[in-house]
């Protein structure tokens with residue numbers, strides 16, 4: 001019954017959109033977080049497009065995720081645990 005009154009929309013708004021909203025480029029091939037466009041964090045090069053350092057491609061999907069999820073994925077990578085996200089582009 002709470003769902004019918006918009007509880008899920010309210011929870012999404014408070015706990016995601018107004019909290020730690022983040023748009024991350026996710027690689028379509030390997031499912032990891034790619035390097036954002038115009039970022040200098042990967043060496044000294046600047047890429048105009050988002051780029052996956054593992055696959056060396058620019059086949060990425062801009063995905064809305066909580067920033068805490070990004071941190072979780074990166075902390076797991078630091079422990080050599082790969083968290084793969086299967087992404088499908090939005091159909092318009």
Ligand SMILES: [Zn+2]
Pocket residue numbers: 027028029030031032052053054055056
């Ligand atoms: Zn990749």
